[in-house]
Amino acid sequence: MTDVADAVLTPRAEQTRAAIVAAALDLYRERGYDAATMRMIAERAGVSTGNAYYYFGSKEELIQEFYSRNQAEHLAACREVLATETDLTARLRGTVRALIAVMAPYHEFAATLYKYAAEPASPLSPFSPQSSPARQASIALYREVVEGSKARMGADVRERLPELLWLYSLGITLYWVHDRSAGCERTYQLIDATVEVVGQLVSASRLPVLRKALSDLLRVVDLLSP
Amino acid sequence: MTDVADAVLTPRAEQTRAAIVAAALDLYRERGYDAATMRMIAERAGVSTGNAYYYFGSKEELIQEFYSRNQAEHLAACREVLATETDLTARLRGTVRALIAVMAPYHEFAATLYKYAAEPASPLSPFSPQSSPARQASIALYREVVEGSKARMGADVRERLPELLWLYSLGITLYWVHDRSAGCERTYQLIDATVEVVGQLVSASRLPVLRKALSDLLRVVDLLSP
DNA sequence: GTCTATAGTGGGATAGAC
DNA sequence: GTCTATCCCACTATAGAC
Incomplete structure (x- = not known):
């Protein structure tokens, strides 16, 4: 658990976080939970997988x-x-x-x-x-x-x-x-x-x-x- | 799904299958479901992981x-x-x-x-x-x-x-x-x-x-x- | 504090040789 | 039926750029 959880985020971080969430929800709807890999989610959000894990400690957390x-x-x-x-x-x-x-x-x-x-x-x-x-x-x-x-x-x-x-x-x-x-x-x-x-x-x-x-x-x- | 499911088994196959089941239930009780890996189960049963998957299409099926x-x-x-x-x-x-x-x-x-x-x-x-x-x-x-x-x-x-x-x-x-x-x-x-x-x-x-x-x-x- | 890149662990599951 | 070898995944670790 190395994510930032509920800490207060800077506007920049908030934006990144939102992008990851949007990408995740899109992919979940399109292809289902299992088929939407963290690699895909990060890629669509335009961030590295490591960064996605910076915000969300696990795939479940999303x-x-x-x-x-x-x-x-x-x-x-x-x-x-x-x-x-x-x-x-x-x-x-x-x-x-x-x-x-x-x-x-x-x-x-x-x-x-x-x-x-x-x-x-x-x-x-x-x-x-x-x-x-x-x-x-x-x-x-x-x-x-x-x-x-x-x-x-x-x-x-x-x-x-x-x-x-x-x-x-x-x-x-x-x-x-x-x-x-x-x-x-x-x-x-x-x-x-x-x-x-x-x-x-x-x-x-x-x-x-x-x-x-x-x-x-x-x-x-x-x-x-x- | 490449397992043999409910097909009739030869005595030899029945024995292999039973060994896998026994190993699985033991390991589940000892260490829980997640910690009991298919590799462990197969090893304790004395078979290869591939063979375990021949009998059970997935870990869940066990x-x-x-x-x-x-x-x-x-x-x-x-x-x-x-x-x-x-x-x-x-x-x-x-x-x-x-x-x-x-x-x-x-x-x-x-x-x-x-x-x-x-x-x-x-x-x-x-x-x-x-x-x-x-x-x-x-x-x-x-x-x-x-x-x-x-x-x-x-x-x-x-x-x-x-x-x-x-x-x-x-x-x-x-x-x-x-x-x-x-x-x-x-x-x-x-x-x-x-x-x-x-x-x-x-x-x-x-x-x-x-x-x-x-x-x-x-x-x-x-x-x-x- | 935010993020990238990369290399690695170990898991479920599969392909194809025997 | 059984194996070995391999794939792809979630997830971790780390070193460092901005």
Whole structure:
């Protein structure tokens, strides 16, 4: 690990760094992750391979750039639904659909990428400490999905639901990377079907019969988080 | 892909193949997946690296051997609970606890391994066509968990529950590979907490209020399977 | 601090002779 | 079926130019 990581960069360095990132993302989209070698990326960026490694300690580290780009685009893509819609199910559907739409151009790339994200020890894992800021940002988005809705629920549910919805979005993403249907229509079907269930379960969460199962479930979330 | 895959082997070839597998599993346990190079594996097996590649098209392919070994051990480890217990929750708890117990010696190895299983295109993915026999066998086991219980449920639930439980076991496994607690106690806590929820949800599934959410949920499973 | 050039390590995987 | 030899890759090391 000899890269400059998150240090403050001079304008010149920033430019070089950006060139490497752009070249990498281009090549990933064009030829996939494995076929895009560090030699190619450096060459297209107009720098030496050694210089590329000066900025990014490994080929994997470049993937983080894909993440942050996506996170920003997703936020922008949700803004409208979250500003206008008040139904919880509709807000959730809009948010998760936007997530998939934003990632769509990188469908194939995302598939090979999951390989690295799934490794528990990897900094690319969504559960890793390195991913904590991105994770918190995502959960905050789902908190906005919940808070901006007119749905009524218990305080305990309201507290934990954003995390659960974030986990839910991971599940949808996992399905999406496996989805080979045209235009990923099956993923959209899955979203439409599951957001309905989520909405109904949230409503049902106020029923006394489900109280026990619910508090058990929330205890599980406690187990998952800290 | 130039390996001999599932072709019928002469006794001599069978012996060579077995030696390679044994060397690989030993080295994986001793030093982990990445540190066990194909050169090492071949050397310990007493063959050339080229010969190892004659039997296994890639390093990843050797992992399949770990899977089949595990599947067999898990089946054996569940037999007692499934023969004696009739409560659905208890049957499920016993089965999933057995799964984790069987994999325990390979905890570290399994973590690095998940990297390959998570890649959708990989034959190692639990959803891949190549994994279909193993998947069917697993689902059959969870069907036995359901069928052997005295729990009452609708025909539609009974039909789809085994698949759901298999997915559930994948989720537990995913948590387990991330679990760094001593003796993986947190995973066992998670199992104990979630099997209760599952049992309660199955009971609750007969309530009319949940009918709509339930049929939606089952439709989701349809979407996931075929 | 930013970058080049180059030489080298050791890994997965393959070709082709035997 | 088995080997030897080889390829190309990610990645490292280093010496030095600007």
